Amino acid sequence: MIKKKVLLLGSSGQMGRHLVRKLTKNNYKVICQTRNSHKSVFLKMYGSIGYIEIVEVNIFDEDKIENLISEVDICINLIGVLYEKNKNNTFKKIHVDFPSKISLLCKKYETEFIHFSALGIEKAVDSDYAKSKLDGEKLIRQNFAKATIIKPSLIFSVSDSLSTKFLTFLNILPGFPLYYNGLTKFMPIHASDVADLTYHIISNEIYSKDIEAVGPEVLTFKEILETLLRLIDKKRFLVPLPTFIAKITSRIFESFPNPLITSDQLRLLKYDNISSRNGLTNYDINCPSKISFEKGVEKYSYNWRDGGQYSVSKKEQS
Numbered sequence: 001m002i003k004k005k006v007l008l009l010g011s012s013g014q015m016g017r018h019l020v021r022k023l024t025k026n027n028y029k030v031i032c033q034t035r036n037s038h039k040s041v042f043l044k045m046y047g048s049i050g051y052i053e054i055v056e057v058n059i060f061d062e063d064k065i066e067n068l069i070s071e072v073d074i075c076i077n078l079i080g081v082l083y084e085k086n087k088n089n090t091f092k093k094i095h096v097d098f099p100s101k102i103s104l105l106c107k108k109y110e111t112e113f114i115h116f117s118a119l120g121i122e123k124a125v126d127s128d129y130a131k132s133k134l135d136g137e138k139l140i141r142q143n144f145a146k147a148t149i150i151k152p153s154l155i156f157s158v159s160d161s162l163s164t165k166f167l168t169f170l171n172i173l174p175g176f177p178l179y180y181n182g183l184t185k186f187m188p189i190h191a192s193d194v195a196d197l198t199y200h201i202i203s204n205e206i207y208s209k210d211i212e213a214v215g216p217e218v219l220t221f222k223e224i225l226e227t228l229l230r231l232i233d234k235k236r237f238l239v240p241l242p243t244f245i246a247k248i249t250s251r252i253f254e255s256f257p258n259p260l261i262t263s264d265q266l267r268l269l270k271y272d273n274i275s276s277r278n279g280l281t282n283y284d285i286n287c288p289s290k291i292s293f294e295k296g297v298e299k300y301s302y303n304w305r306d307g308g309q310y311s312v313s314k315k316e317q318s
Contacts, residue, residue: 015195187274250262
């Protein structure tokens with residue numbers, strides 16, 4: 001028996017597949033919005049039969065988006081960009097204008113609204129990404145006070161674009177740059193823990209809250225890289241980069257189709273990505289994270305070890 005209908009905006013990313021699995025398992029029907037239904041057909045393997053539907057809709061098609069929202073009980077917005085690609089994929093259009101329109105539609109149709117933003121952006125006044133996220137949050141609050149905003153730290157899993165990208169570079173390069181001496185702090189959270197939090201919010205009818213989604217530990221950027229190296233049994237030089245050199249390299253990287261880092265991300269990296277002093281976290285609402293960064297990445301790190309799935313880590317050898 002279907003409890004409620006949930007619309008996932010931006011369903012093809014790592015959080016989409018985890019939410020499909022979690023929600024359909026608990027008798028929620030999930031309507032997955034995607035730009036390309038053929039490329040997103042893999043989502044069906046994560047959902048129970050009869051509890052998942054994939055719809056191909058451009059997020060800028062306001063009539064179709066409104067029609068989707070009018071037919072569901074809950075709308076979850078997962079759409080975001082880490083860097084600007086073209087005139088449509090700008091921070092303002094994706095992080096400000098789009099969630100503002102969605103929040104107004106959710107209010108109009110009395111649809112519950114959960115919006116994914118980002119953690120640790122309040123002080124990052126020189127980052128266009130952070131400013132756009134904050135502007136989006138502000139408009140959502142003005143438009144629909146009942147909305148819930150989830151602000152995750154770094155989300156990791158086998159299908160992420162963070163740990164997997166770092167593992168790839170650490171596997172092939174003799175060294176890796178440490179920006180700001182690698183001292184920036186994070187609280188990485190596994191995608192399944194974020195899915196558990198989202199389900200906890202829905203099933204307990206938690207509204208009008210800003211909830212910081214954090215993992216069970218605080219790790220510096222350097223500690224994250226050291227953990228990844230340990231998991232793939234590699235030794236690499238972690239080289240602190242002077243800021244002026246880091247700025248030059250980031251300008252070079254951002255010219256690539258999928259840059260390692262952009263100038264805006266470099267500015268954002270100056271600021272810690274951890275729970276705020278007075279913020280409400282997943283722990284405060286009785287939904288603690290269960291998976292540490294090392295334990296989580298360990299399950300898929302063999303892909304970057306010598307021997308692949310047949311490899312044996314040094315820890316297993318001892």
